Amino acid sequence: MGTVIRLYQCFLKWGFTLRMPTKTNIMTSILKLTLHPFDLSQIPALHEACWPEVPFDHILDLLSNIVRRCEAGRAWALTALQGGEPVGFGQLSRWTKEAEISDLVVSVYCRSQGIGTALISGLLDIARQQGFREVEIGVAEANSRALALYERLGFEIKRRIEADIGNGIETVLYLRLVLTGQEAT
Numbered sequence: 001m002g003t004v005i006r007l008y009q010c011f012l013k014w015g016f017t018l019r020m021p022t023k024t025n026i027m028t029s030i031l032k033l034t035l036h037p038f039d040l041s042q043i044p045a046l047h048e049a050c051w052p053e054v055p056f057d058h059i060l061d062l063l064s065n066i067v068r069r070c071e072a073g074r075a076w077a078l079t080a081l082q083g084g085e086p087v088g089f090g091q092l093s094r095w096t097k098e099a100e101i102s103d104l105v106v107s108v109y110c111r112s113q114g115i116g117t118a119l120i121s122g123l124l125d126i127a128r129q130q131g132f133r134e135v136e137i138g139v140a141e142a143n144s145r146a147l148a149l150y151e152r153l154g155f156e157i158k159r160r161i162e163a164d165i166g167n168g169i170e171t172v173l174y175l176r177l178v179l180t181g182q183e184a185t
């Protein structure tokens with residue numbers, strides 16, 4: 001019985017350790033990152049990795065809608081896989097003349113390793129292939145890390161509006177990048 005309890009304690013300790021960001025960062029940094037077109041089979045794993053706090057039905061609606069837009073040629077979505085597991089997501093949407101990157105997210109345990117940059121880079125490649133000259137991205141002014149990332153990649157603030165993007169009315173900045181072929185590398 002004592003052995004079983006000790007094994008269980010080891011399991012709990014190991015399970016907890018696996019969830020610590022520092023350990024996970026070490027593990028994920030040695031696993032290969034690849035970008036793939038998003039497909040419906042990735043939804044459960046993406047939900048667990050990227051939006052665990054959001055009800056599954058909400059993410060199912062969001063991603064099903066994105067699939068419909070992709071099938072209609074109005075959007076392109078990428079999933080970042082590390083060691084075969086989804087760790088990030090982002091989409092590029094076609095508006096009348098412009099393209100917009102949105103719904104960019106990286107698993108909380110895998111941030112600050114360049115995955116967000118890789119996703120933006122992949123989406124900008126698609127924008128170039130589709131003939132867009134500019135890409136827009138919106139971000140809450142309070143989201144200083146995402147804002148710093150976009151500015152580091154060359155996006156410039158073009159306009160600001162007051163809007164509700166999920167956390168009540170707040171200042172939302174729209175940044176734009178003119179595509180020259182050198183961005184987000």
Ligand SMILES: CC(C)(COP(=O)(O)OP(=O)(O)OC[C@H]1O[C@@H](n2cnc3c(N)ncnc32)[C@H](O)[C@@H]1OP(=O)(O)O)[C@@H](O)C(=O)NCCC(=O)NCCS
Nearest residue numbers: 104105106111112113114115116117138139143145146149
């Ligand atoms: C914004 C986001 C997608 C960036 O992804 P990422 O994989 O961490 O981005 P990268 O590793 O390519 O680089 C981000 C840069 O910002 C920093 N950074 C970004 N998010 C960070 C975080 N949560 N914690 C610490 N640093 C962060 C990184 O250190 C890095 O800086 P550096 O280039 O000087 O090293 C990610 O933080 C995220 O999913 N945030 C929650 C959802 C969100 O805000 N989405 C954007 C909505 S507009």
